[in-house]
Amino acid sequence: MEMQAEDDTLEKxxxxxxxxxxxxxxxxxxxxxxxxxxxxxxxxxxTVSNGETNVDAxxxxxxxxxxxxxxxxxxxxxxxxxxxxxxxxxRELVEEKHFDEPxxxx
Amino acid sequence: MEIKKGIAVSPGISIAKSxxxxxxxxxxxxxxxxxxxxxxxxxxxxxxxxxxxxxxxRLEAASDHAEGSKIKDIxxxxxxxxxxxxxxKKVTDLVHTEFVTAEYAVSTVLRDIAAHFKKQDDAYxxxxxxxxxxxxxxxxxxxxxxxxxxxGHLTEEVVVVARELSPTQTAGFDRKFVKGIASxxxxxxxxxxxxxxxxxxxxxxxxxxxxxxxxxxxxxxVDGNRGIVIVNPDDQTIRQYEEYSREFIELEHRLDAxxxxxxxxxxxxxxxxxxxxxxxxxxxxVLQKGGDGIGLYRTEFLYLNTxxxxxxxxxxxxxxxxxxxxxxxxxxxxxxxxxxxxxxQSKRFAxxxxxxLGLRSIRFCLxxxxxxxxQLRAILRVSVLGDVKIMFPLITNRQxxxxxxxxxxxxxxxxxxxxxxxxxxxxxxxxIETPSxxxxxxxxxxxxxxxxxxxxxxxxxxLAVDRGNELxxxxxxxxxxxxxxxxxxxxxxxxxxxxxxxxxxxxxSEPEHVMLxxxxxxxxxxxxxxxxxxxxxMIRSVTIRDCNEVARKVLSMDSERHISSYLRNAxxxxxxxxx
Numbered sequence: 001m002e003m004q005a006e007d008d009t010l011e012k013x014x015x016x017x018x019x020x021x022x023x024x025x026x027x028x029x030x031x032x033x034x035x036x037x038x039x040x041x042x043x044x045x046x047t048v049s050n051g052e053t054n055v056d057a058x059x060x061x062x063x064x065x066x067x068x069x070x071x072x073x074x075x076x077x078x079x080x081x082x083x084x085x086x087x088x089x090x091r092e093l094v095e096e097k098h099f100d101e102p103x104x105x106x
Numbered sequence: 107m108e109i110k111k112g113i114a115v116s117p118g119i120s121i122a123k124s125x126x127x128x129x130x131x132x133x134x135x136x137x138x139x140x141x142x143x144x145x146x147x148x149x150x151x152x153x154x155x156x157x158x159x160x161x162x163x164r165l166e167a168a169s170d171h172a173e174g175s176k177i178k179d180i181x182x183x184x185x186x187x188x189x190x191x192x193x194x195k196k197v198t199d200l201v202h203t204e205f206v207t208a209e210y211a212v213s214t215v216l217r218d219i220a221a222h223f224k225k226q227d228d229a230y231x232x233x234x235x236x237x238x239x240x241x242x243x244x245x246x247x248x249x250x251x252x253x254x255x256x257x258g259h260l261t262e263e264v265v266v267v268a269r270e271l272s273p274t275q276t277a278g279f280d281r282k283f284v285k286g287i288a289s290x291x292x293x294x295x296x297x298x299x300x301x302x303x304x305x306x307x308x309x310x311x312x313x314x315x316x317x318x319x320x321x322x323x324x325x326x327x328v329d330g331n332r333g334i335v336i337v338n339p340d341d342q343t344i345r346q347y348e349e350y351s352r353e354f355i356e357l358e359h360r361l362d363a364x365x366x367x368x369x370x371x372x373x374x375x376x377x378x379x380x381x382x383x384x385x386x387x388x389x390x391x392v393l394q395k396g397g398d399g400i401g402l403y404r405t406e407f408l409y410l411n412t413x414x415x416x417x418x419x420x421x422x423x424x425x426x427x428x429x430x431x432x433x434x435x436x437x438x439x440x441x442x443x444x445x446x447x448x449x450x451q452s453k454r455f456a457x458x459x460x461x462x463l464g465l466r467s468i469r470f471c472l473x474x475x476x477x478x479x480x481q482l483r484a485i486l487r488v489s490v491l492g493d494v495k496i497m498f499p500l501i502t503n504r505q506x507x508x509x510x511x512x513x514x515x516x517x518x519x520x521x522x523x524x525x526x527x528x529x530x531x532x533x534x535x536x537x538i539e540t541p542s543x544x545x546x547x548x549x550x551x552x553x554x555x556x557x558x559x560x561x562x563x564x565x566x567x568x569l570a571v572d573r574g575n576e577l578x579x580x581x582x583x584x585x586x587x588x589x590x591x592x593x594x595x596x597x598x599x600x601x602x603x604x605x606x607x608x609x610x611x612x613x614x615s616e617p618e619h620v621m622l623x624x625x626x627x628x629x630x631x632x633x634x635x636x637x638x639x640x641x642x643x644m645i646r647s648v649t650i651r652d653c654n655e656v657a658r659k660v661l662s663m664d665s666e667r668h669i670s671s672y673l674r675n676a677x678x679x680x681x682x683x684x685x
Contacts, residue, residue: 028230029183029237036186059192060183061219069228 013044013083019074019094023101026069031099036060038089044080046090051075057090070104107340108319112288113579114333115299117636118308119351120286121344124326124337125264126250126317127271137207137318148198150208154248159188162244180237187241193219207321209249216242250322260284265326269317271298281305286328288335290316300404303634304388310335312576357683361639365396369642373649377624379642380436380632382610386424389431392635396642399436399493401558401632402610403428405481406444415477421484429492436493438535438558438632439485441478441510443467443499462572467500472509482517489529497558499537504549507536511553535606539563544592551603558632559596561611565589584613585622585673586666594661597627608632618670618677620644625657647680 021027027035039046039057046057050072055062057076068074074094078086093099139147166181187193193215200211220238223231260283270291276298279287287302292311302309308330319337320326327336327347331354336343369377380401381392392400408416408424429437445466458464471478485496498510511534521528538544539560547557561584566573568589573582583589593609600607608630613619615633617640623631624645633641656676663669 025230026228029234030179033179033183033186056192059190060186061190061193061196064231064234065219065222067223067226067228067231069231 012079013081014077014079015083015087016075016077017087017091019076019091021068021070021072021074021094022103023098024070024104025101026072027063027066029064031101032060032064034093034099035090036063038093039086041089042078042080042082042086044078044083044086046076046078046086049075049077107343108337110313110316110319110335110337112310112313112316112333112335113292113573114309114330115292115311116287116302116307116309116330118286118306118328118330119347119354120263120265120308120328120330121339121347121351122263122265122285122326124267124320124322124324125260126320126322127266127268136210139201139205139207141205144202144205147201147206147208147211150249151194151197151201151211154208154212154245155188155194157248158241158244159185161248162188184237184241184244187238188244209246209321212245212249213242216245265328267317267320267326276301276305279305279307281307286326286330287311288313288316288326288328290314300384300634303636304384304391306391306636312579314576358639360683361643364643364646365394365639367396367642367646369396369398369645371624371645371648371650371653373651375624375650376629377645378608378630379638379645380438380608380610380630381635381638382632383428383635386427386431388635389428389437392638393431393435395635395638397635397638399432400428401438401608401630402497403437403439405440405442409442409444416480418480418484421481422487425484425488425494426491429488429494432492434492436495438495438497439488440497440499440537441468441481441485442471445470462566468498468506468510469500472506472513475513478513479517482514483521486514486517486521486528486532487526489532490527494529495533495535495556497535497537497556499560500539500563501536501550502540502542504546504553507550507553537563537610538596539567539611541568541592544596547596547599548602551599551605554605556606556608557596557600559593559607559609559611561589561593561609561613564592564611568592583666583670584611584619585660585669587664587669590622590626590660590669594626601627606630615641617641617644617681618673621648621653621656621676621680622660622673624648624650625653625655625660644677644681652680 023031036058048055048057048063048066050066050068053066055066057063066074076087076090162181162185166178166185197211197215200206200215201208216238220235223235223238226232260280263283263285265286265288266279266284268289271287271289276287284307287307287309289298289311290313292298299309299311308328310328310330310333313335316335324338327339329335339347369379371377378398379396380399381395381397382402383389383392383400384404384407389400408420425439445461445464465473485494488494496514498507501507514534518528518530533555535554535556535558536550537560538547538557540563543550544564551557565582565584565586569581569586571578571582573579597607607628609623609628610632614623614631615637620641631641660669660672663672
């Protein structure tokens with residue numbers, strides 16, 4: 001499921017970051033939906049990798065199939081004019097808001 | 107055009123668009139398409155995603171915030187799957203590269219995804235497989251016909267096509283719109299077949315792989331007389347069948363005219379024609395068709411229809427309703443005949459390797475006395491409402507009969523002590539449907555009021571043939587000399603003991619066997635109600651003298667093939683339009 005940028009335009013920004021899933025239930029239904037919804041707000045091509053698989057952040061099927069659980073680290077890479085904004089928005093969702101979900105009990 | 111041969115289980119002809127029903131765990135069969143069809147199939151995939159998405163969006167909008175946002179969340183997530191282009195592309199790619207139907211591609215791709223989730227250790231993720239199945243079903247519903255799950259609310263005539271139908275599904279069919287039934291699995295005696303017959307819907311079963319050849323909306327001809335199903339017939343075939351169907355309906359109308367006439371031979375011998383029924387509602391149909399009462403009231407439906415075991419009151423209400431419809435005409439209630447089926451198999455830790463030779467029918471009852479007594483109490487309680495008789499199935503030896511009788515008397519005592527009225531002289535009989543019962547009929551006859559020969563099981567057990575198994579089903583014939591000898595023995599022993607005797611197996615509803623049975627001395631036939639007029643017509647067309655001659659000849663023959671062709675010829679001479 002390698003994604004390829006369709007047009008290699010001149011000024012293409014590339015941003016990458018690593019995010020850790022911290023909510024207890026991992027990237028299950030609702031978090032996956034939130035993740036995909038945010039990714040879809042941007043024009044950039046966004047890919048997510050768990051080290052083994054590289055998937056399209058805008059596809060709920062592909063994101064779900066990463067089967068990311070609490071503690072999984074994901075590499076997010078955005079390419080395009082709004083790449084920085086996209087990565088920031090996803091970081092906010094995953095690492096700051098934790099999908100508005102509970103964290104694991106201590 | 108594709109012609110498939112199966113087993114005809116309910117007579118009549120129907121031509122209509124197909125409606126495909128499948129059970130949840132059923133895999134859509136792989137069906138190849140021509141390269142030129144790919145674009146059409148890909149468009150079908152796209153439309154299915156779009157329409158399923160539309161349906162979900164409406165559901166999501168309609169679901170109230172207040173009643174738990176969880177449901178709304180689920181719809182929202184499913185909607186995103188349906189709008190996921192990469193998912194859709196996976197499906198269309200499969201159509202494109204593998205030349206398969208839209209249904210197969212949808213099912214394969216989504217089940218792959220579900221399997222991927224299922225093997226994850228994390229429960230939150232593995233449980234998502236159920237969501238994927240749900241999405242698959244939603245897409246298949248679009249592809250297989252819009253009203254697929256809505257058989258109860260049909261608006262146009264259809265032929266129902268399925269891998270297998272449960273009796274519950276079949277019983278729910280709207281006779282006005284369901285014009286025919288065709289299924290891959292099933293046999294002549296499967297419950298779905300019995301229900302189809304009693305509803306008068308033409309049906310063909312055991313078509314093996316029919317579902318691989320039919321798409322929702324294809325035109326399908328069901329020939330319930332000859333056991334043929336034709337998919338996408340050409341114009342000429344349709345015309346032929348329309349003609350054939352008209353003739354068949356004309357015959358039915360002509361038969362209607364003799365409904366009120368007695369079933370009496372030309373030389374004055376009276377025959378009693380009774381109906382076989384499954385549900386209380388059918389009692390009315392038996393009377394409409396000119397039946398003199400009910401010779402076999404199957405009670406299994408009470409057990410198959412609900413998730414819980416029926417209560418005594420459930421039994422009582424169903425029986426009372428039926429008995430009241432009959433208004434004094436006789437009715438034989440057969441005790442529970444379950445065993446080689448889901449109900450009892452699912453209650454078992456290990457399914458039996460050989461259910462037809464296992465714990466079924468009366469054997470099951472004798473080992474589950476609480477359940478058995480519930481039914482007996484209900485039967486005895488309705489015995490005061492009409493001419494009710496009780497019948498035990500699958501008796502194989504005298505000891506079983508004595509046990510069953512003893513339990514019946516116990517229940518009578520209980521009722522007596524509770525001052526609940528019942529007919530203590532209720533007629534009690536048994537089905538003769540095993541070779542052992544037939545061979546010991548002389549002894550069993552001493553302890554019962556009547557015999558009823560169940561030719562289906564008797565044939566199956568005598569010839570060691572499962573007729574649902576198409577590899578050997580041609581060996582199945584009640585006209586086999588071995589079966590006929592047993593039947594003759596039973597009839598003679600019943601006459602000697604001066605007890606009543608009837609035939610309630612399928613043989614009684616087959617026009618070609620009427621002369622033989624009358625010639626062997628049978629005077630009571632119990633059969634599926636749609637066949638009553640035709641059998642009555644047959645009886646009214648023969649003389650007992652001719653029947654005796656037929657029986658004498660047949661008993662001297664030593665091959666099933668000769669017997670069958672002789673019987674068909676003899677019957678055709680008497681009533682050519684029935685063949």
